[in-house]
Each structure stands twice: as structure tokens, then as C-alpha cells.
Amino acid sequence: MARAATTSDAFNAVAEPRRREILQFLATGERSVGEIVMRLGFEQPSVSKHLRVLLEVKLVEVRRDGRHMLYRANAEAIRPLHEWTSTFERLWKHQLLQVKARAEKKSQA
Amino acid sequence: MARAATTSDAFNAVAEPRRREILQFLATGERSVGEIVMRLGFEQPSVSKHLRVLLEVKLVEVRRDGRHMLYRANAEAIRPLHEWTSTFERLWKHQLLQVKARAEKKSQA
DNA sequence: TTGACATATTCCTATATGGGAATGTAATGT
DNA sequence: ACATTACATTCCCATATAGGAATATGTCAA
Numbered sequence: 001m002a003r004a005a006t007t008s009d010a011f012n013a014v015a016e017p018r019r020r021e022i023l024q025f026l027a028t029g030e031r032s033v034g035e036i037v038m039r040l041g042f043e044q045p046s047v048s049k050h051l052r053v054l055l056e057v058k059l060v061e062v063r064r065d066g067r068h069m070l071y072r073a074n075a076e077a078i079r080p081l082h083e084w085t086s087t088f089e090r091l092w093k094h095q096l097l098q099v100k101a102r103a104e105k106k107s108q109a
Numbered sequence: 110m111a112r113a114a115t116t117s118d119a120f121n122a123v124a125e126p127r128r129r130e131i132l133q134f135l136a137t138g139e140r141s142v143g144e145i146v147m148r149l150g151f152e153q154p155s156v157s158k159h160l161r162v163l164l165e166v167k168l169v170e171v172r173r174d175g176r177h178m179l180y181r182a183n184a185e186a187i188r189p190l191h192e193w194t195s196t197f198e199r200l201w202k203h204q205l206l207q208v209k210a211r212a213e214k215k216s217q218a
Numbered sequence: 219t220t221g222a223c224a225t226a227t228t229c230c231t232a233t234a235t236g237g238g239a240a241t242g243t244a245a246t247g248t
Numbered sequence: 249a250c251a252t253t254a255c256a257t258t259c260c261c262a263t264a265t266a267g268g269a270a271t272a273t274g275t276c277a278a
Contacts, residue, residue: 002233003112003265004125015124016113016236020193027200033255046237048256067245067254075201082194084129085187091136092184111263112235125266142225155267157226176224176275 007056010077014059018042019050026060026073033069116165119186123168127151128159135169135182142178 006012014020021040025031033051037044051071054060059077063070115121123129130149134140142160146153160180163169168186172179 001266001268002231003115003235005234006112006236011126011129012124015121017120018236020120024196027197034253043238044255045239045257049236052256064245069255073197073200075197075204078194078197079201081190082198085191085194087133088136088182088184088187089191091182092188095184110236111261112265114264115266127266143223152268153225154227154269158266161226173275178225 006053010057010059010081013053013057014078014081016050016053018046019054019059022047022050023054023059023073023078026071027075030070030072032065033071036071115162119166119168119190122162122166123187123190125159125162127155128163128168131156131159132163132168132182132187135180136184139179139181141174142180145180 004012006016014023018040022036025036025039031039033044033047036042036047036051040047042050051060051062055062057077058074060071061074062072113121115125123132127149131145134145134148140148142153142156145151145156145160149156151159160169160171164171166186167183169180170183171181
């Protein structure tokens with residue numbers, strides 16, 4: 001088997017850095033494709049293709065306004081990622097304390 | 110260009126579901142490859158290969174114990190993901206309230 | 219040394235990508 | 249009807265998988 005499709009879930013969709021940039025820009029509000037192109041400086045077809053992927057996994061939603069397509073982030077679809085990473089929160093806080101403890105022990109010696 | 114390498118960063122590495130399963134299992138403590146194989150039921154070479162990817166992006170660390178290789182999660186490497194998703198937290202809370210508000214308005218009508 | 223155990227690597231292949239370039243489609247103004 | 253604006257889609261291609269099978273490497277025990 002090959003790698004899972006980018007459209008298979010939010011995890012795969014946001015693996016692409018440009019899609020993350022687009023999402024973060026959309027987090028500031030509804031934007032047209034042209035505004036995204038202007039702001040991020042990607043090629044227009046590239047932006048459209050990335051938006052399509054984001055749309056398929058419901059990370060964004062669209063509505064038409066004349067000839068403009070207005071995209072907005074659907075934050076709800078990012079929650080699963082947030083929750084998955086949260087299961088490690090306890091762990092990294094713990095690990096940070098250990099690192100600190102070792103550092104302090106060293107500075108004493 | 111093709112898709113970015115799975116080893117290019119934590120985002121790409123955790124896009125693969127089996128790697129997420131491995132990481133979550135390792136969050137419960139240090140484990141040998143054999144224990145991971147037993148617990149998750151993947152082929153041993155598959156586990157080794159996934160661990161290699163996780164290792165390259167520093168999502169796990171290893172130490173040898175006799176013929177066993179003991180892997181552990183490095184939670185610190187997951188933090189960037191957590192923080193990225195956190196930037197949308199405000200947004201989804203807001204969006205949830207909107208959904209609720211609409212629902213209540215409807216039930217009144 | 220030999221064998222058994224634990225893990226890693228290599229080879230193979232089907233498949234999905236992301237960018238570039240070109241083209242298609244939809245909506246508006248005149 | 250036609251030109252223009254705003255997006256979307258298609259075609260092409262180099263590249264990186266993930267799994268399966270087989271094999272290599274490393275460690276210990278007798």
C-alpha cells in the first residue's frame with residue numbers, strides 16, 4: 001500500500017505546510033481565494049487545489065458571493081488533532097520537570 | 110514536487126495512523142519492539158520501520174537493553190502540534206456557541 | 219562456534235502526491 | 249454577445265511512500 005490519501009482525514013490534510021498556512025489565515029476570518037493568493041503568495045491553482053483537500057476533510061467550508069468563493073475555517077474539524085495531542089500533555093509536563101531537576105542537580109555539583 | 114517526506118516533521122510523521130497508535134502506546138511507558146508488536150498486532154518489520162520514522166523526527170527515543178531496544182515517547186516533540194491546534198481553540202469555542210444559539214432560536218420558533 | 223532470539227534493513231510495487239502549465243467554467247459588466 | 253474577472257480542473261511527472269517477503273545484523277546462552 002502507498003501512503004494514505006491527503007483527503008483521508010484531518011491529520012493527513014494538515015501535514016502539508018501550505019495547507020496549514022491557509023488554515024491559519026482563514027482563522028482570522030472568511031476570505032476569497034484571491035485574498036489567500038495575495039496574502040500567501042502561492043499560485044492560484046495551487047491554492048484552489050489545497051482548498052479542495054481542506055474542503056474534502058471539512059477543515060474549511062465555502063459559500064459563493066458573486067464570482068468570489070468565500071472560504072472559512074471549520075475549527076471543529078481541528079479538534080480531534082488537538083485532543084490527540086492533549087493526551088501527551090501530562091507526559092511532556094512531567095518530562096520537562098525531569099529535565100529541570102537534572103539541570104538543577106548538575107548546577108549544585 | 111511530490112508529497113513531503115514522512116520524516117520531514119512531526120506533522121507528517123503522525124499523519125500515519127499506525128504511528129499514532131505506536132506513540133500512544135509508548136505514552137504509557139517504555140516498551141520493547143516485541144511488546145509493541147504483541148500489543149498492536151502489526152508485522153515486526155512494519156513496527157521497526159514506523160519507529161525509524163518516529164525516531165528521525167525525534168518523536169521517540171531509544172536505548173538498548175541486551176537484545177531489546179526500548180523505545181519511549183518524547184512528548185516534547187508533540188508540543189508543536191498541540192500548540193498549532195491551540196490557535197484554533199478560541200475559534201471552535203466561538204463556533205460552538207453560534208451553533209447552540211441557532212439551535213435555541215429554532216426551538217423557540 | 220552454534221543456535222536462538224530480537225530487531226533492522228533491503229527489495230519490490232502500486233499508489234498518491236504537489237507543482238507547473240494550460241485550459242475549463244462560472245459570474246459580471248457593457 | 250463578448251470581454252473580463254475569479255476560480256477550478258486537467259495533464260504531466262518526479263518522488264516518496266507502506267506493506268509484504270526475504271534477509272541481514274546484533275546479542276546472548278550453552
